[in-house]
Amino acid sequence: MDLSLLTWGDGGWGDEMVLGALMTLAVAVCSYALGIVIGSGFAAMKLSHLAPLRWLADLYTTVIRGIPELLIIYLVFFGGGAVLRTVAKGLFGYGDYVDLPIFVTGMVCIGLSAGAYATEVIRGAVLAVPRGQIEAARAVGMRKGLRFRRILVPQVARYALPGLGNVWQLTLKETSLISVIGLVEIMRQAAVGAGSTKEPFTFYITAFVLYLGLASISNRGFLRAEGWANRGVRSA
Amino acid sequence: MKKLLTLAAIAAMAFAGAAQAADYKKIKIATEGAYAPWNYKDSSGKLIGFELDLAADLCKRMGIECTVVEQAWDGIIPSLQAGKYDAIVAGMSITDKRKKVITFSRSYAQTPASFVVGKSSKSAGFKTGVDRIDLTTVEAGEKAAIADMVKEFGGKTIGVQTATTHENFLREHLGKNITIRTYDTQENLDLDLQAGRVDAALASMSYWVPLLKTDKGKDMVAVGPGMVGGPFGHGVGAGIRKKDQALADMFSKAIQSAIDDGSVSKLAIKWFGFDASAK
Amino acid sequence: MNWELIQESWPVLVGAVPDTLLLAASALIIGFALAVVIALMRLSANKPLWGVAYGYVYIFRSTPLLVQLFLIYYGSGQYRMFLEDIGLWVAFREPWFCAILALTLNTAAYGSEIIRGGVQSVPWGEVEAARAIGMSRSLLFRRIIFPIAMRQALPGYGNEVILMVKATSLASTITILEVTGEAKKIIAATWSPIEIFIIAGAIYLFLNFIVTRGVAMLERRLNPLHETAIKDVSAGADIH
Numbered sequence: 167m168d169l170s171l172l173t174w175g176d177g178g179w180g181d182e183m184v185l186g187a188l189m190t191l192a193v194a195v196c197s198y199a200l201g202i203v204i205g206s207g208f209a210a211m212k213l214s215h216l217a218p219l220r221w222l223a224d225l226y227t228t229v230i231r232g233i234p235e236l237l238i239i240y241l242v243f244f245g246g247g248a249v250l251r252t253v254a255k256g257l258f259g260y261g262d263y264v265d266l267p268i269f270v271t272g273m274v275c276i277g278l279s280a281g282a283y284a285t286e287v288i289r290g291a292v293l294a295v296p297r298g299q300i301e302a303a304r305a306v307g308m309r310k311g312l313r314f315r316r317i318l319v320p321q322v323a324r325y326a327l328p329g330l331g332n333v334w335q336l337t338l339k340e341t342s343l344i345s346v347i348g349l350v351e352i353m354r355q356a357a358v359g360a361g362s363t364k365e366p367f368t369f370y371i372t373a374f375v376l377y378l379g380l381a382s383i384s385n386r387g388f389l390r391a392e393g394w395a396n397r398g399v400r401s402a
Numbered sequence: 403m404k405k406l407l408t409l410a411a412i413a414a415m416a417f418a419g420a421a422q423a424a425d426y427k428k429i430k431i432a433t434e435g436a437y438a439p440w441n442y443k444d445s446s447g448k449l450i451g452f453e454l455d456l457a458a459d460l461c462k463r464m465g466i467e468c469t470v471v472e473q474a475w476d477g478i479i480p481s482l483q484a485g486k487y488d489a490i491v492a493g494m495s496i497t498d499k500r501k502k503v504i505t506f507s508r509s510y511a512q513t514p515a516s517f518v519v520g521k522s523s524k525s526a527g528f529k530t531g532v533d534r535i536d537l538t539t540v541e542a543g544e545k546a547a548i549a550d551m552v553k554e555f556g557g558k559t560i561g562v563q564t565a566t567t568h569e570n571f572l573r574e575h576l577g578k579n580i581t582i583r584t585y586d587t588q589e590n591l592d593l594d595l596q597a598g599r600v601d602a603a604l605a606s607m608s609y610w611v612p613l614l615k616t617d618k619g620k621d622m623v624a625v626g627p628g629m630v631g632g633p634f635g636h637g638v639g640a641g642i643r644k645k646d647q648a649l650a651d652m653f654s655k656a657i658q659s660a661i662d663d664g665s666v667s668k669l670a671i672k673w674f675g676f677d678a679s680a681k
Numbered sequence: 682m683n684w685e686l687i688q689e690s691w692p693v694l695v696g697a698v699p700d701t702l703l704l705a706a707s708a709l710i711i712g713f714a715l716a717v718v719i720a721l722m723r724l725s726a727n728k729p730l731w732g733v734a735y736g737y738v739y740i741f742r743s744t745p746l747l748v749q750l751f752l753i754y755y756g757s758g759q760y761r762m763f764l765e766d767i768g769l770w771v772a773f774r775e776p777w778f779c780a781i782l783a784l785t786l787n788t789a790a791y792g793s794e795i796i797r798g799g800v801q802s803v804p805w806g807e808v809e810a811a812r813a814i815g816m817s818r819s820l821l822f823r824r825i826i827f828p829i830a831m832r833q834a835l836p837g838y839g840n841e842v843i844l845m846v847k848a849t850s851l852a853s854t855i856t857i858l859e860v861t862g863e864a865k866k867i868i869a870a871t872w873s874p875i876e877i878f879i880i881a882g883a884i885y886l887f888l889n890f891i892v893t894r895g896v897a898m899l900e901r902r903l904n905p906l907h908e909t910a911i912k913d914v915s916a917g918a919d920i921h
């Protein structure tokens with residue numbers, strides 16, 4: 167462990183590693199937001215009365231959760247780029263290189279994966295809302311939109327938060343895989359530092375600490391959110 | 403539908419990375435950035451190394467404008483195929499298997515491979531009858547040297563970086579007698595050599611020579627002959643898309659002239675400590 | 682798409698499946714035992730026990746397995762002398778030991794949280810009822826809390842099994858040639874990542890499909906009363 171390698175500025179790798187951490191955070195936040203949107207959509211499909219929608223959602227969660235994330239990244243990045251180029255060339259005769267921007271690609275890949283896990287969490291949370299409450303709301307004459315807003319969403323949020331906290335942890339760590347498409351986040355920066363200085367330890371321990379730091383900060387955020395969602399609920 | 407097409411057109415233009423390969427006035431060159439001293443980064447994040455200097459020299463000779471981009475090794479070929487850049491200058495050995503996928507310029511560097519062991523190892527004094535063997539044709543001399551290696555390393559564990567020409571050599575010539583352990587990166591292999599998880603490591607002299615001079619290499623020693631040819635491939639060259647053979651030819655010409663006037667040798671001595679230029 | 686390559690490569694990748702399974706199974710079995718212990722520590726009133734378990738879970742859940750694996754394997758190499766002195770180097774010398782250790786510690790951290798959630802979801806009434814009829818603490822745990830908690834935890838644990846099967850792919854970074862390790866090797870030699878990753882992806886998908894179905898079956902078997910209970914409730918609702 168050689169701490170002198172980690173100084174700030176041009177003489178050390180400290181600033182590079184912190185920039186990497188910021189990139190990790192940016193990708194993780196965007197992917198997570200996307201994952202929640204996707205997850206809510208597919209959870210609704212899974213709870214739908216229409217069988218084809220349920221099958222589609224089942225297919226999505228089974229496939230995405232069943233294959234390693236690295237494969238998803240490869241397929242979206244290289245496969246998606248090829249499709250885009252074919253379209254560009256076929257329709258517009260645009261023969262030059264067209265590429266998916268790497269940040270967006272990374273976000274879509276990790277978001278798709280996070281979405282699959284979020285689907286299950288949100289579905290479980292919806293099912294956990296006691297039916298009687300919906301019935302009671304209906305009985306007092308609440309309309310569908312109001313029932314959704316006042317009864318379903320606040321409780322789903324409460325039940326889903328611990329699970330969504332787990333999904334966030336997964337998302338944060340999964341971002342380490344998108345270094346393969348060239349996005350310079352913590353892991354890529356650590357690998358470059360290790361290869362350039364021949365001091366892999368210093369860099370992987372730094373990466374370890376940075377991930378721990380990011381997780382600690384966000385964990386605190388989730389605890390506060392849970393506290394907020396659980397206000398007024400009696401707990402054992 | 404029309405709206406969608408317009409949207410797609412705008413998107414396509416917006417994302418155009420425009421590696422203008424058709425007329426070769428401006429090209430993009432990819433390198434890995436984590437393979438010292440070939441190509442790596444200094445602590446300010448700037449790409450440096452033998453190949454960065456070489457690429458600058460070659461582009462001047464070719465009279466074209468080059469931009470060097472960084473690309474993680476795992477995606478380096480698919481991104482070339484996809485057109486993200488036009489050439490790879492990243493310590494890539496020219497092998498027949500790789501030639502099936504892309505084309506190469508002529509080689510600019512040729513560095514012999516060598517075993518390295520810990521100084522306290524029993525193999526620390528290992529020598530074969532010759533200092534250098536060329537496996538392009540395997541005759542009596544080469545056979546004897548390989549027999550010596552089998553005797554020295556038989557039953558031992560040797561580490562090598564995954565899918566390198568060095569691994570090809572071990573599988574082809576020593577595979578039956580030794581346990582091969584493969585590593586993602588050379589640094590990880592170094593750590594295991596120091597820890598004694600492997601008895602010896604095989605890699606290029608261009609890697610060992612600078613390393614052995616530093617504090618990290620003080621307990622290691624290079625043993626056995628320097629090896630080239632055969633499974634070690636045909637030197638290191640620039641990787642280029644097959645359809646850009648014309649660009650590969652331009653690179654080959656520039657490399658030839660840089661070798662002829664001694665520029666490559668000079669750069670090699672600066673970065674590796676010995677003349678690794680491909681003759 | 683290079684079909685020839687696909688045909689050539691899939692037997693190699695399928696041949697590595699036993700290694701993947703061995704890694705996942707060992708980690709899951711040992712990890713489960715450890716997870717139960719950690720979960721109990723987290724639920725105990727003993728502050729130091731709680732603290733150790735909390736810190737352990739926190740660290741392992743917050744950092745990527747790749748970094749953990751790296752630090753355990755290459756990190757132990759840096760302390761060879763010490764490990765030799767206490768006789769552990771024999772184990773740490775082997776990549777397989779380090780891989781299983783890292784995977785086990787990781788899955789135990791996640792698993793303990795799932796089990797803790799299961800225990801906390803045991804209805805308090807059941808515990809009170811068991812106490813009322815005079816069950817001892819250990820009997821209460823064995824007969825009431827543990828079975829109910831496990832049933833609750835099963836879906837979550839099913840996810841964990843899937844994650845572990847996928848996580849074994851990282852063992853390739855410490856020289857183990859399981860499915861991903863073999864895949865990486867072929868990719869590095871042929872530079873055709875898409876074809877090879879499709880085969881590898883199909884293998885993982887198949888393994889995880891079996892896991893998913895297995896967990897679903899187990900869930901049904903562990904809840905033999907589930908359907909009838911629902912019927913009873915609705916019947917009751919009709920009466921009132």
